[in-house]
Amino acid sequence: MWAQIINALLGIWLMASPAVFGFADDRTISNNAHIVGPVIASFGIIACWEATRVVRYYNLLPGAWLLLTPWVLGYDTTTAIVNDLVIGAAVIGLSLVKGKVSGTYGGGWSAIWKKDSLHATEARRQPRV
Amino acid sequence: MSHTNDAIPPGWNYNPATWGERLPIVGLALLGLAIATYLGLFQLKIVPTVWEPFFGNDSKKILTSGVSQILPIPDALLGALGYAADATAGIIGGTRRWRTMPWIVILFGVMVGPLGMISVLLVVVQPVLYDAWCTLCLASAVISVVMIGPAMDEMLASLQYLKRVKEANESLWKAFWGYKEVQGKII
Incomplete structure (x- = not known):
């Protein structure tokens, strides 16, 4: 369960990061964060319950997408590249953690x-x- | 595992349809109903202003935006209707309802799911289209997403019951609506 809570928090962090890091004016980076963030957070929250723990796998897709976005969308801000890569890798890793059922x-x-x-x-x- | 209590689905260690399991979800739905009604009243201009502790004028911008008025009824009022329907579907039926009335359990599940998904969609729309955030809209979205997980176990129990009905070559239709003649044959 803790792994899915962390994933939910990572999703919320992704939503907030454009404002926190000050690249909210870059529409490509911030739109991507504002779309993918809520998706990761939602799957993380739903997967907290044992009966729906399987939903954790749904986060593999947005996690993998974050590993590709800096190149697919052509990021030019190092902070944004690192942010997306770290969150993407963490989300993938944590969505593979089944936890206690x-x-x-x-x-x-x-x-x-x-x-x-x-x-x-x-x-x-x-x-x- | 105790087989004396026929309210516990076979192969489960608890009954997902007890009041202890259902009332927290109903409580969340009522909280969502209160928030959505308040936002809807603002959209109808019955309430003159809207509470927004963090994002300044953003809430008003979002609640009066084009997307919020695509439909004839303001979107928050539709949300309120959704929450009211969720709360109602959560209350109806006894603690064996996963097999005595699968229709309400499945209706409950399919209403809670999409309501949550639409909330997430609206969370995405706020910053992407309007570059704004609305605190109470976000709170409502969190509530509707939190409701999904705990509502699904009961639906799983009902779907497994319908699977056993199908395996036994009994009428799925009758089992779905809770006909007594099927209930007596299938556990």
Whole structure:
């Protein structure tokens, strides 16, 4: 869970960074931060809960995008390049951290289409009500 | 694992439909409802000014912007309707509702999800199109995103139940609407 909280905070930091570092006037850099930041923060927050922990993988895409943006979008500010690269690498690393999952969820989301998952086998063992 | 309590879904260690699980989400929805109603009243010019501790005139700029008035109803009031619908769908049904009335659980899940996604979209629109931030709009967005995670476990339990109904070749339609004849056959 802590890894996903840090990812959420990194997303919020990305949103705030153009104003903090003073490159808010560079529309390319700031627009990218203002679009990708809220996305990372949202996935991070949703992935805090055990039943939706799988959402942490959704942050791999915006994380990878941040590793490419300085070149794809042609950044010319060193601070912005370093900021995006560090956040991107950290978000990718932290989204791979599963963390503690203490509950059981009947086999999880894949159990909706897979046969004989935990919820189905458990239900068969239970007496009919 | 105890099998005596049929309110706990098979293969789970807790029941996601207890009041302890649901009431915090309903509380968040009511908080969101209060904020969105306040912002909507400002947009309707019933409330003359809007509370903004950090970003000066930005809130007014955003709440009177073109995007906020694309639809005939101000966007904050639509948000308020969304929150009201979430709170209602969170309250309806007993603690076995993941199998006695999957329709409300799934409706709850699909309403909470998109409301959160639209909030995030509006958070992006503020700085990108208007170069401005609105504190209460951001607060509302945080609330609607926080609601998504805890609402999803119950929907997962309902979808797994419908999967068992399908495997047993019973009517998904009847199970979805909570017909008693299906409930008696499938756990």
